[in-house]
Amino acid sequence: MFPINETMGQYSELFMLLAAGTYTVAFIAFAWDLAKSSKALRAIDLKAAAAASATATAKVPVGAGVGAGGSVERADADADVDRAASDVSGPAGRAERPSSATGRASKGAGSGAGQTADGDMRYAAERRVPARVAVALTVLGAVIHAAGVVTRALGAGRVPWGNMYEFLTTGAFVAVAVFLLVLIRRDLRFLGTFVIGLAIIMLVAASVAYWTPVGHLVPALQSYWLIIHVSIAVMSSALFTLTFAMSALQLVQAHRQKAIAAGGQDKLGFMRLVPSALSLENLSYRINAIAFVGWTFTLMFGAIWAEKAWGRFWGWDTKEVWTFVIWVVYAGYLHARATRGWTGTRAAWLSIVGYLCVIFNFTIVNQFFNGLHSYSGL
Amino acid sequence: MSERVNDKKKPAPQKTPDNATATPVANAKAEAALPALGIKGMLRWAWTQLTSMRTALFLLLLLAVAAVPGSLFPQRPANPSIVTQYIKDHPEYGKILDSLQLYDVYSSAWFSAIYILLFISLIGCVVPRAIAHYKAMRSQPPRTPARLSRLPEYGTLVIPADAGIPASRAITDAAAKLKKRGYRVDVRGDDGARPSLGAERGFLKEVGNLVFHTSLIGVLVSVAAGGLFGYSGQRILVEGDTFVNTLVGYDQFTPGTNFQSSQLQPYSIQLDKFQITFDRESKGKFGQPIDFKADVTTRETPDAAPEKQVLKVNDPVSLGGTSIYLTGNGYAPVVTIRDGAGNVAMQGPVVAKLQGDNYYSSVVIKVPDARPDQLGFAGFFLPTAFVTEEGVSFSGDPELINPQLTLNSYFGDLGLDAGSPQNVFELDVKKLTPLNARNLDAGGITLAPGSTYTLPNGKGSISFDGVKRYIGVDIHHNPGQLYALIFALLAVAGLVTSLYVNRRRVWVRTGTHPDGRTMVEYGLLARGEDHRLAAEAETIRGLLTDEWGLDSQKAPSGTVDNGPADTVHAGSAPNEASTEPRNEDFIQSTAGSAESKKDQ
Ligand code: HEM
Numbered sequence: 001m002f003p004i005n006e007t008m009g010q011y012s013e014l015f016m017l018l019a020a021g022t023y024t025v026a027f028i029a030f031a032w033d034l035a036k037s038s039k040a041l042r043a044i045d046l047k048a049a050a051a052a053s054a055t056a057t058a059k060v061p062v063g064a065g066v067g068a069g070g071s072v073e074r075a076d077a078d079a080d081v082d083r084a085a086s087d088v089s090g091p092a093g094r095a096e097r098p099s100s101a102t103g104r105a106s107k108g109a110g111s112g113a114g115q116t117a118d119g120d121m122r123y124a125a126e127r128r129v130p131a132r133v134a135v136a137l138t139v140l141g142a143v144i145h146a147a148g149v150v151t152r153a154l155g156a157g158r159v160p161w162g163n164m165y166e167f168l169t170t171g172a173f174v175a176v177a178v179f180l181l182v183l184i185r186r187d188l189r190f191l192g193t194f195v196i197g198l199a200i201i202m203l204v205a206a207s208v209a210y211w212t213p214v215g216h217l218v219p220a221l222q223s224y225w226l227i228i229h230v231s232i233a234v235m236s237s238a239l240f241t242l243t244f245a246m247s248a249l250q251l252v253q254a255h256r257q258k259a260i261a262a263g264g265q266d267k268l269g270f271m272r273l274v275p276s277a278l279s280l281e282n283l284s285y286r287i288n289a290i291a292f293v294g295w296t297f298t299l300m301f302g303a304i305w306a307e308k309a310w311g312r313f314w315g316w317d318t319k320e321v322w323t324f325v326i327w328v329v330y331a332g333y334l335h336a337r338a339t340r341g342w343t344g345t346r347a348a349w350l351s352i353v354g355y356l357c358v359i360f361n362f363t364i365v366n367q368f369f370n371g372l373h374s375y376s377g378l
Numbered sequence: 379m380s381e382r383v384n385d386k387k388k389p390a391p392q393k394t395p396d397n398a399t400a401t402p403v404a405n406a407k408a409e410a411a412l413p414a415l416g417i418k419g420m421l422r423w424a425w426t427q428l429t430s431m432r433t434a435l436f437l438l439l440l441l442a443v444a445a446v447p448g449s450l451f452p453q454r455p456a457n458p459s460i461v462t463q464y465i466k467d468h469p470e471y472g473k474i475l476d477s478l479q480l481y482d483v484y485s486s487a488w489f490s491a492i493y494i495l496l497f498i499s500l501i502g503c504v505v506p507r508a509i510a511h512y513k514a515m516r517s518q519p520p521r522t523p524a525r526l527s528r529l530p531e532y533g534t535l536v537i538p539a540d541a542g543i544p545a546s547r548a549i550t551d552a553a554a555k556l557k558k559r560g561y562r563v564d565v566r567g568d569d570g571a572r573p574s575l576g577a578e579r580g581f582l583k584e585v586g587n588l589v590f591h592t593s594l595i596g597v598l599v600s601v602a603a604g605g606l607f608g609y610s611g612q613r614i615l616v617e618g619d620t621f622v623n624t625l626v627g628y629d630q631f632t633p634g635t636n637f638q639s640s641q642l643q644p645y646s647i648q649l650d651k652f653q654i655t656f657d658r659e660s661k662g663k664f665g666q667p668i669d670f671k672a673d674v675t676t677r678e679t680p681d682a683a684p685e686k687q688v689l690k691v692n693d694p695v696s697l698g699g700t701s702i703y704l705t706g707n708g709y710a711p712v713v714t715i716r717d718g719a720g721n722v723a724m725q726g727p728v729v730a731k732l733q734g735d736n737y738y739s740s741v742v743i744k745v746p747d748a749r750p751d752q753l754g755f756a757g758f759f760l761p762t763a764f765v766t767e768e769g770v771s772f773s774g775d776p777e778l779i780n781p782q783l784t785l786n787s788y789f790g791d792l793g794l795d796a797g798s799p800q801n802v803f804e805l806d807v808k809k810l811t812p813l814n815a816r817n818l819d820a821g822g823i824t825l826a827p828g829s830t831y832t833l834p835n836g837k838g839s840i841s842f843d844g845v846k847r848y849i850g851v852d853i854h855h856n857p858g859q860l861y862a863l864i865f866a867l868l869a870v871a872g873l874v875t876s877l878y879v880n881r882r883r884v885w886v887r888t889g890t891h892p893d894g895r896t897m898v899e900y901g902l903l904a905r906g907e908d909h910r911l912a913a914e915a916e917t918i919r920g921l922l923t924d925e926w927g928l929d930s931q932k933a934p935s936g937t938v939d940n941g942p943a944d945t946v947h948a949g950s951a952p953n954e955a956s957t958e959p960r961n962e963d964f965i966q967s968t969a970g971s972a973e974s975k976k977d978q
Contacts, residue, residue, distance in 0.1 A: 006660075006661075213660060214660065215662055215666075216657050216659070216660065216666075216668040217668070219668065220692070222668075285907065286909060296870055297870065300867075303866075308693070308694065310703065311694065311701060311853075312854060312856070313856075314601070315456065316455070316483075316484050317456070322449060324445055328439075328441055328442040328445070329439070335431065335438060337907075340431075342432075342435060
């Protein structure tokens with residue numbers, strides 16, 4: 001057992017505060033990006049509408065300088081067609097659906113001016129200065145945050161996830177890190193306000209409500225299973241955080257698309273920056289699938305650890321109950337994606353409900369429910 | 379799935395009119411049988427419903443909801459006494475909840491009904507799927523579609539005439555390449571003018587899905603088997619004590635439904651020493667235990683050689699098919715009690731039950747062998763005794779810095795002779811006469827190690843000889859858990875396979891252009907979720923261009939490409955193809971051969 005180093009612990013707290021401050025600036029930059037881009041896109045839209053008033057919108061040559069207005073609508077039209085097809089034909093029909101159709105639709109649009117996040121969520125050529133600033137700040141915040149997590153680990157002489165304070169600070173770091181990692185391959189910057197906002201909330205909650213000085217672990221937590229089980233749980237939760245944000249946006253976007261398709265006013269201009277509901281659904285499905293595998297491991301390793309620590313691998317302890325509930329809800333989500341009439345909006349709701357269960361399991365269950373897991377260091 | 383079931387039952391209703399025309403008797407019989415058919419039909423309908431994907435989804439969500447109350451209300455299997463207390467505390471609805479089985483959620487009729495239905499649905503789902511998949515795996519890839527350009531991924535290649543690769547050779551080349559890439563390939567009409575091939579791969583996806591779902595059944599059965607054939611029990615061991623794995627060796631024993639006492643292997647385990655490390659570093663948690671370590675000596679069988687082992691939290695000892703877990707600990711003051719006659723009526727450690735911080739523990743001593751009167755003691759043990767100004771004593775530290783035993787004493791009939799079991803941690807003083815208590819003249823008893831107190835009225839004496847530690851161990855035998863683990867691992871393997879293997883079909887068709895060029899078109903189709911289909915199309919294209927030594931004819935798949943510009947510039951037909959790609963037969967529009975029309 002390593003000795004405790006309280007000075008390190010104090011450094012860690014300082015880093016956490018600095019990280020939270022940096023994230024706050026990044027958050028503002030992300031919000032600025034949303035506002036600015038939506039304004040720019042709107043201007044382009046108006047121009048495009050004027051220019052293309054003679055031609056049918058669907059025939060507007062996407063990516064030929066006309067820009068986002070045309071391509072977004074094009075993607076929307078695709079989405080509608082796809083959705084209609086899958087509604088009619090169910091799983092079999094879905095299986096035959098051209099899976100890369102949306103990707104292709106927007107490929108041509110890749111170079112379009114003003115196009116931000118395309119259906120494939122690849123980066124477009126256009127530069128968004130506020131978004132770049134925001135990402136740079138997020139990277140800086142994550143580096144400071146990492147220093148906070150590492151010094152915490154050094155201060156406590158063990159992995160930094162042994163109590164609520166540490167779950168929150170380390171969990172927020174993993175969420176941001178996963179977000180940044182995904183950003184390398186996909187332009188999910190439209191999720192920035194969401195993810196960074198959540199990270200700030202977690203850091204503040206940790207420092208205000210759950211602050212705990214560095215300390216040793218109770219014997220029940222001294223096991224390599226703590227390292228395995230909790231780290232996988234935290235990583236899966238980080239992925240669920242992303243898909244939660246995407247599913248929430250998907251609902252808003254689907255609503256907006258429907259309103260626009262019905263000839264209504266576009267009241268949610270800032271959603272221009274966000275890809276079509278179908279693209280959101282497809283990507284969040286893929287992330288959810290990874291996270292579900294992770295959660296399956298969380299559940300299994302938890303059971304193995306429970307067997308080691310308490311002599312039974314499953315006892316319907318409150319924490320176990322909620323871990324199971326989360327698993328079943330996401331299994332339901334995966335089923336929904338293959339069930340006629342349950343794709344799209346309903347699946348998104350399941351993804352959201354699943355995430356609410358994750359939050360509930362972490363906050364309420366840890367604090368207010370008695371069980372064998374009640375040693376979260378409060 | 380539902381369609382398939384519907385198909386099978388068609389013949390059944392037709393029987394009725396046949397019978398009806400035969401004889402009046404048969405007619406009557408048929409009438410009588412009608413309701414039966416109705417029931418049969420209804421059962422079939424119910425089965426179709428039950429095994430539908432929608433029902434599976436519904437039952438899954440219902441299962442999630444049904445599991446929740448078990449975390450809201452106290453559960454009997456976890457702690458029966460809390461349930462009893464809860465019912466007492468909530469007289470308005472405590473009983474009602476009980477009648478709804480809300481204190482036994484996970485063995486309740488409604489919870490069981492949901493998961494049993496779910497698993498029946500699962501079986502009804504997996505079996506037909508497995509059969510269908512077995513057939514699919516043994517049949518050839520589906521026939522080449524007339525228009526490959528309609529497939530989600532589509533592309534074309536042109537082999538120049540001077541390369542000397544005819545259409546038939548091109549198709550065998552493509553077949554070889556695809557085979558190497560793991561496709562199952564079937565070549566059609568390679569002696570004709572328009573040879574084609576169908577290829578398929580990724581059968582493992584469906585296999586993974588089936589393995590996953592079947593393994594879930596395996597997990598459920600293993601858990602059930604564990605409940606039938608397993609057992610568990612508890613025992614407290616003071617340093618020096620030995621536990622022998624027989625029914626009488628347990629303080630508490632919970633057998634599984636099918637338990638037989640012959641299952642118990644009579645191994646033994648002796649607690650030699652128990653050590654605790656307390657936190658002396660951090661301010662917030664000063665004095666909290668951070669390490670428990672029990673040195674034990676075990677024997678597999680009564681006459682086996684003894685073996686030294688270490689028992690720790692998170693690190694059980696395995697013995698005789700059971701696992702032994704360290705689940706509790708505390709202090710056991712050692713006392714000697716002499717009765718009124720001067721004889722030693724009791725001598726040994728007394729297990730003190732934890733009550734508060736720093737091992738503040740309660741002590742109950744019953745001395746049924748004392749004469750002329752039985753003696754009883756009740757009080758507290760404090761490892762580091764402190765007394766506040768108000769006279770309240772507490773323990774200042776978990777370590778034995780200033781151990782103290784404070785007791786009241788009683789004499790009379792302990793009521794043990796009646797034979798009814800008593801809680802060893804409680805002393806019923808109703809029928810006893812107090813000897814020592816703070817409010818009596820004699821006062822309470824306060825003992826430090828090594829000291830002796832003589833009871834009033836010549837009732838005897840009590841000596842506090844020293845302090846030992848004790849541990850609580852749980853002993854479990856669960857024959858199902860290994861199988862549960864195996865099935866769980868299988869399930870994960872199946873899950874990952876099912877999610878990440880992609881089932882794809884590829885078709886290639888070739889033809890010869892009148893000018894001698896060989897035209898190749900290919901199309902890809904995914905079954906199920908597959909976001910990498912475009913990448914696969916690109917890879918296959920790359921394989922084929924390498925094979926035929928074509929310049930890397932870079933073209934995004936899905937758009938028609940007539941090869942590098944230098945091969946195309948000659949004719950006007952390719953230009954046509956590029957303007958209206960999706961609705962034309964590529965080879966036909968460029969090659970325009972008579973045979974190709976016959977194909978369609
Ligand atoms: C204990 C209950 C069940 C659980 C936990 C469960 C879980 C899952 C999961 C996690 C998946 C996605 C991974 C994969 O494709 O392998 C899945 C897929 C699937 N399940 Fe289940 N399932 C259950 C019961 C059922 C039942 C009763 C049916 C049949 C009615 C069923 C039919 C399917 C089908 C057809 C798929 C493939 C969907 C696709 O093509 O994406 N499952 N299941």
